[in-house]
Amino acid sequence: MLTISSTPIQPDVLRRRLFDPAAGGFCAFEGWVRNENEGHTVLRLEYEAYEPLAVSEADKIFAEAMDRFPYLQALCVHRIGLLEIGDCAVWVGVSSPHRDAAFRACRYIIDEVKVRLPIWKKEHYVDGNSGWVNCERCARAS
Amino acid sequence: MLTISSTPIQPDVLRRRLFDPAAGGFCAFEGWVRNENEGHTVLRLEYEAYEPLAVSEADKIFAEAMDRFPYLQALCVHRIGLLEIGDCAVWVGVSSPHRDAAFRACRYIIDEVKVRLPIWKKEHYVDGNSGWVNCERCARAS
Amino acid sequence: MKTITVRYFAMFREHAGLSTETLSLAAETAADVFAATRERHGSTEPRGHCKVAINDVMVSWDSKVEDGDTVLLFPPVAGG
């Protein structure tokens, strides 16, 4: 399940929600705002999402991950609004009986979230400029 | 760096220690005690480690991961003593500029930790029996 | 002519200077709506990695638009 949040992500609260007595492995990924992108010094980021379609597209991604790498529980939370360096922009967590499925499902979900969800990222640079960012795969393809 | 701990692992404290302004991705893996192994219902687990060699072997593993998937920061904590279902037995976290290296380094570290460190696991079953567990790769090979 | 409500997101919204407008268009497909708004707002963003939804359902560019539809125009995304 995907949640869009305008308040800080709390990884420790989220991981507890994935506890399952049959789970032997738990994998989490966090996207953090870093101070640099393609040679620009980044001051802060701004995220915008269109929640209704972000949620329904995420439902499809979670179902695809389950088909490929059966897991027990999975969650994703994506921040919107203004974020500073070091802030957590996205959190994905997956619990599974074994670690291989936990790693692979987590990787699948974050990879697809980054390219398929209607979420946009605007970088504010130290030089006063700002710019909307394309997803990595799109940038490579174009 | 590896730490052996006889008290509960605190993932939220550990992840904060991996913050780095250049980090765009953070991947964590946790091994949880689950209620079943190879058809046996597990009540609890007991871990034992030989700390001096666990630490020095882990140093090698971290250096190998750095060579293969350059990351910024990495930590591993392994519990010893008696653990109950749902307890976190091992935590690995890696921060990196990009998510691919974070995922791969985290996976490399946990895979190697499981087979190379002088750490032993004894399962206590619901039927009153108990048994020392071989690493997965060893069990397959033998 | 059809009455179509268009919603703009992210760079499209900034470029158009508004987030929603209702237009009278001779559009047959979602692609026609995209082309009409490009011309209207002098946008140069290629359609390549953009996406479109009609009434909150993701659709392909050749999907038909009906009178009264709401068309959502999504510039290239970058989650995470």
Added chain:
Amino acid sequence: MKTITVRYFAMFREHAGLSTETLSLAAETAADVFAATRERHGSTEPRGHCKVAINDVMVSWDSKVEDGDTVLLFPPVAGG
């Protein structure tokens, strides 16, 4: 004869009923020490996935042991 201190871990310790003992052995290598302790404690664990250290350094089974060495015998491991 050499004076060798042997440390047992996990199932080896349980099987021997002690964690450390100092033995007088005609051993040349780590493998000889393993064989002698197997016989002494009637253990049947094959050497296959076991590991050995001499004075806190992981070594191969054909490493030489010296008088006064401490040999650590590690049964198959299973971290995580």
